[in-house]
Amino acid sequence: MAEDTAIFAGGCFWCMVEPFDSMPGIKKVRSGYTGGHVANPTYEEVCSHTTGHTEAVKIWFDPDVISYKELVDLYWLVADPTDATGQFADRGDSYRPVIFVNSEKQREIAEESKKALAASGRFDRPIVTSIEDAKPFYEAEEYHQDFYKKDPFRETMMMVPRKQYQAKYWEDKIHDEGK
Template identity: 75%
Template sequence: MAIETAIFAGGCFWCMVQPFDSLDGIEKVRSGYTGGHVENPTYEQVLTHTTGHTEAVKIWFDSEKISYRELVEIYWEQTDPTDAMGQFQDRGDNYRPVIFVNSPEQREIAEESRAALAASNRFDEPIVTKIEDAKPFYEAEEYHQDFYKKDPEREALEMAQRLQFKADKWN
């Protein structure tokens, strides 16, 4: 078993857990905050847009069962890569789309994947998702973890626009 991590920001972290959590080779997925300058931020602090953090998920995966490249491809299908200032109904820099890379290999994979997506002409607008070096990841409060399991009705409401976009652009 070769456990690695991936960190993806794609809007509301509630909506980013389930698409990865259910895959073979995923050890765990945690919601949290990263990319900012405040240590151990709270949800309320991140909402003020003064911490520099964005909501993200950290994924622990067995690279012998699922590759980082596969995770990046799944990531694209969960987001609108043409929207730099939020995702769907969630607006602001704390919902910006970012692939946070942990190594030069992850950066190369993410950049190649982004270039291929841009060249595909799937989207009319440019791909604006950032690729940044990973910064400290702070786990969100427990009530945010595994939200799709805790409140499936609310999760369905949060996912509605995202799922429609996915159906329009990816299916």
């Protein structure tokens, strides 16, 4: 059975797990920190904005079931690609939108997808999501893992701005895919 990984940052990692976790071919999704200069950072250190880390999710997937391109397409549905300074209610560099790529092939797919999204006219602002080489990924503390299962009410409340974003920019895709 084949396995690959993808790393996406799109605001609070709590809100980034469920959309990917529910897809066929996904083996595991973990919340964590990446892109910084401190080894094994804690949540408190990342929140201090002194480590350079971004909250992200790492996804282990079977490329024979779901492609990296499909994951990137889903990423655009759940993260605002026009806001470089955070996502929804979450502000600051630790919440910036980033696609962290593990290979040149992933970079090509991500760049092509970003270019197509920019040309689509779907957004009235530039697409500013960064595409960067993957750096070490440090899993977040256990209480951050699978948050949508641990505190579904709070997760639902936190998802309201994302759902509003989806309704505004992606209603056709959400309706078609039942998301």
